[in-house]
Amino acid sequence: MFSLEGITKAIDTWLNAHFNSTVVLLAECVLVGVAAIALFAVLGLGLVWMERKVAAVMQIRLGPNRLGPKGIFQTSADTLKLIMKEGLTPDGADKFLFNLAPFIVMIVAMLVLAPISFAKNFQIWDINIGVLYVSAVSSLSVIGILMAGWSSNNKYSLLGAMRSGAQIVSYELSAGLAIISIVVLTGSLSINDIIQSQQNGWWIFKGHIPAIISFIIFIIAVTAETNRAPFDLAEAESELTAGFHTEYSGMKFALFFLAEYINIFIVCSIGATLFFGGWMPLHIGNWEAFNHIMDFIPSSIWFFGKTIFLIFLIMWFRWTFPRLRVDQLLNLEWKYLLPISLFNLLLMTVVAIMGWHF
Amino acid sequence: MGAISLIVLACAGIAFSAGGIIVAKLLVRGSTNPQKGQAYECGIPSEGTPWNQFNVGYYLFALIFLIFDVELVFMYPWAVVVKKVGMMALVEIIIFLFILFMGFLYAHKKGALKWM
Numbered sequence: 001m002f003s004l005e006g007i008t009k010a011i012d013t014w015l016n017a018h019f020n021s022t023v024v025l026l027a028e029c030v031l032v033g034v035a036a037i038a039l040f041a042v043l044g045l046g047l048v049w050m051e052r053k054v055a056a057v058m059q060i061r062l063g064p065n066r067l068g069p070k071g072i073f074q075t076s077a078d079t080l081k082l083i084m085k086e087g088l089t090p091d092g093a094d095k096f097l098f099n100l101a102p103f104i105v106m107i108v109a110m111l112v113l114a115p116i117s118f119a120k121n122f123q124i125w126d127i128n129i130g131v132l133y134v135s136a137v138s139s140l141s142v143i144g145i146l147m148a149g150w151s152s153n154n155k156y157s158l159l160g161a162m163r164s165g166a167q168i169v170s171y172e173l174s175a176g177l178a179i180i181s182i183v184v185l186t187g188s189l190s191i192n193d194i195i196q197s198q199q200n201g202w203w204i205f206k207g208h209i210p211a212i213i214s215f216i217i218f219i220i221a222v223t224a225e226t227n228r229a230p231f232d233l234a235e236a237e238s239e240l241t242a243g244f245h246t247e248y249s250g251m252k253f254a255l256f257f258l259a260e261y262i263n264i265f266i267v268c269s270i271g272a273t274l275f276f277g278g279w280m281p282l283h284i285g286n287w288e289a290f291n292h293i294m295d296f297i298p299s300s301i302w303f304f305g306k307t308i309f310l311i312f313l314i315m316w317f318r319w320t321f322p323r324l325r326v327d328q329l330l331n332l333e334w335k336y337l338l339p340i341s342l343f344n345l346l347l348m349t350v351v352a353i354m355g356w357h358f
Numbered sequence: 359m360g361a362i363s364l365i366v367l368a369c370a371g372i373a374f375s376a377g378g379i380i381v382a383k384l385l386v387r388g389s390t391n392p393q394k395g396q397a398y399e400c401g402i403p404s405e406g407t408p409w410n411q412f413n414v415g416y417y418l419f420a421l422i423f424l425i426f427d428v429e430l431v432f433m434y435p436w437a438v439v440v441k442k443v444g445m446m447a448l449v450e451i452i453i454f455l456f457i458l459f460m461g462f463l464y465a466h467k468k469g470a471l472k473w474m
Contacts, residue, residue, distance in 0.1 A: 110371035327473030
């Protein structure tokens, strides 16, 4: 049966059998790096294509359909076009920060991959504070965005970056509280422990109404954190041209664009891990036969299926809700979502202490 | 893998971005034009600098965010042990949240959350 765990085990035993430990460590480092880069490239191309296809379906049109079957090579061709474009730095820009910003955004997106569990026993680093690590590191990307906006010497960029900063730090609170309400149930911050605790059912089913409320808050907050519509004030095309990356062109623009999609993937995979059990198949209590049948589907398919479902949900939002004004956006967070999520957390604590969850 | 994976991933991020930018640099033959480097502003010459005084509202939100962000960091270890400690931990966090919420209400009363 196809499993990612088996592949890594086989590579590890083969390397250990043929080389000494230093060479093995080096080779594994290189392999992890190459795998991460390959994942980024595939995800970037795939998600942009998916976004365009979903948009097309929502608007009853065909979408990209010329290059390759169903247009799957359209995004590769777009990347090729972007490589051929000149990446220019505007006069009067802070050149160092302007060129550093795409690197920061990209490195942060890469670092967040470390604790994510893609399949059973398939994780780069099983860190014991996984969830805290993810929420801490992913909030660093706001530095890259502010840097890009400030150094561009462009009013649109600065406004977009400032809005994005205010928005990301605000919605981080709700996302963090939603994460904490699941941590209360599991009693562990490690991603692996959180997944193991959902062996007899996912938290969204086991955690009663508080879990459902925190899932809704989480999905709203991460939509805002990744600057997606209806919260795409940072790059509102109709008012700010392109927001913080107005002045970026060519490959540097492509890096920002890619990082946005990678961030969507990462937050959706965290959502899938916390609420839908990550790679854990759909298990119901002690229905042994049913659970056994579900185990036949490989864990990587479960993980990617759930993540892509959540990504689809976020893409769906884009074509359903109109964009908010900046004051409405901040009101929504500070006057509604934050008190609701604090109250919900207390409710969840009562449920956890009383042992009312399944 | 241990903490070394962070170095590996950071290097992969740098290699990925630098690779793309360097390949683009090698392939592209740029043209020069005196107007090319100007900041984009609807096609007209740009007026003034963006680096001047800015709406204070953004900074107010950042300050209020600080209150709750520190609270959030305190709540992670609390959340890990709350099931073992039981009711006592719940009462304590309610007192903690109450004090913080008073600060939040004060800011709200002062009009810090109103967008101007």
